[in-house]
Amino acid sequence: MLAARGVASRRKAETLVAQGRVRVDGQLVRELGARVPSEATIEVDGKHVPPPADHRYVLLNKPRGVVATARDELGRATVVGLVGARERLYPVGRLDVDSEGLLLLTNDGDWAERVMHPRYGHEREYEVYVAGDVSVATVAALRDGVTLDEGVARAERVRLERRSARGGVLRIALRTGWKRQVRRMCEAVGIRVVRLRRVRIGPLALGALPPGASRELTPREVRALADARLREGQPKPPPPRLARTAGASRPGARLPPIPRAVFRAEPIKPAANEVRRAGGDRQRTARRSAASGRGRAPESPSTHVRAKASTR
Numbered sequence: 001m002l003a004a005r006g007v008a009s010r011r012k013a014e015t016l017v018a019q020g021r022v023r024v025d026g027q028l029v030r031e032l033g034a035r036v037p038s039e040a041t042i043e044v045d046g047k048h049v050p051p052p053a054d055h056r057y058v059l060l061n062k063p064r065g066v067v068a069t070a071r072d073e074l075g076r077a078t079v080v081g082l083v084g085a086r087e088r089l090y091p092v093g094r095l096d097v098d099s100e101g102l103l104l105l106t107n108d109g110d111w112a113e114r115v116m117h118p119r120y121g122h123e124r125e126y127e128v129y130v131a132g133d134v135s136v137a138t139v140a141a142l143r144d145g146v147t148l149d150e151g152v153a154r155a156e157r158v159r160l161e162r163r164s165a166r167g168g169v170l171r172i173a174l175r176t177g178w179k180r181q182v183r184r185m186c187e188a189v190g191i192r193v194v195r196l197r198r199v200r201i202g203p204l205a206l207g208a209l210p211p212g213a214s215r216e217l218t219p220r221e222v223r224a225l226a227d228a229r230l231r232e233g234q235p236k237p238p239p240p241r242l243a244r245t246a247g248a249s250r251p252g253a254r255l256p257p258i259p260r261a262v263f264r265a266e267p268i269k270p271a272a273n274e275v276r277r278a279g280g281d282r283q284r285t286a287r288r289s290a291a292s293g294r295g296r297a298p299e300s301p302s303t304h305v306r307a308k309a310s311t312r
Contacts, residue, residue: 001040002042002049010112023043024042025040025041026041053087053088054087055106055111056106056107056216057105057111058083058104058106058214059215060102060104060214061100061206061211062082062095062103062211063211064097064099065098066079066097067097068096069091070088079103082214085105090106090107090112092105093124094177096180098196099196099198100197101198101206102198102201102205102206104217111222111225111226115201116177118175118176118177122202123173123202124173125172125173125198126173126182127196127197128169128172128186128193128196128197129168130168130191130193134163134167134191136160138190138191139160139170142170142172142186143155143158148178148184148185150178153174153181157171157172157173158171172185202224204225
């Protein structure tokens with residue numbers, strides 16, 4: 001009921017109940033999951049909670065430097081302030097102040113739970129600009145998993161889109177949403193995130209929405225995100241393809257600007273680079289072999305047979 005009235009997400013609402021901060025018709029409630037009539041009077045921290053408003057589902061392109069909360073004690077700009085809603089909306093999931101991109105806001109707690117809980121399997125896809133040595137081995141390490149405080153963190157899929165001497169651009173898809181997970185995973189494999197942008201949650205892509213702008217989700221998008229096909233015991237559907245920035249796969253194409261102070265990435269195909277490196281190794285080996293045999297005439301099989309016969 002607290003989630004339905006837009007007080008908080010379901011998990012946060014359970015915390016409020018456990019802390020003894022909720023009263024129903026004047027009575028303190030501490031039992032999780034207690035049934036409450038729809039017409040009941042509910043108070044949280046002594047403040048009346050109005051009946052549920054119509055549900056809203058908003059997609060925001062969060063700019064860097066904006067806090068993903070409803071309010072901020074330091075007076076910083078918040079995502080709720082950017083949307084400017086009259087209803088009490090709250091962000092769905094995490095996106096730290098230094099990150100940008102797709103963020104959902106709603107007053108529907110049940111829907112928010114279905115969107116962000118890992119058991120429902122919605123992927124989060126990120127466009128990650130990194131500084132450091134980005135190699136095929138780096139990509140493999142992110143895919144195989146690195147150990148964080150919460151456990152082993154694995155990327156569902158990783159693609160190296162561009163690479164230069166100073167860094168590169170990665171596409172990383174996750175099913176978990178641990179705090180600063182992408183940044184910590186990259187740090188664990190020796191690279192540093194300089195820009196992080198979430199571009200997709202499940203079937204919903206950020207698209208061309210400008211930074212700071214927002215829009216309402218369509219009914220079809222709301223239903224698609226609420227689809228819980230990945231409950232425990234059910235088979236996983238085929239994974240979606242990693243989204244591509246328009247034109248990013250063509251030689252010479254550019255992604256959004258990379259901070260010049262860090263590096264300037266150039267288009268490169270990692271697989272082709274590895275092939276060229278392997279080809280160069282083979283050529284160097286052939287040259288060394290030729291040099292070691294120079295000045296010695298090869299011994300023909302017929303000469304070897306005659307020499308052997310003369311010793312009999």
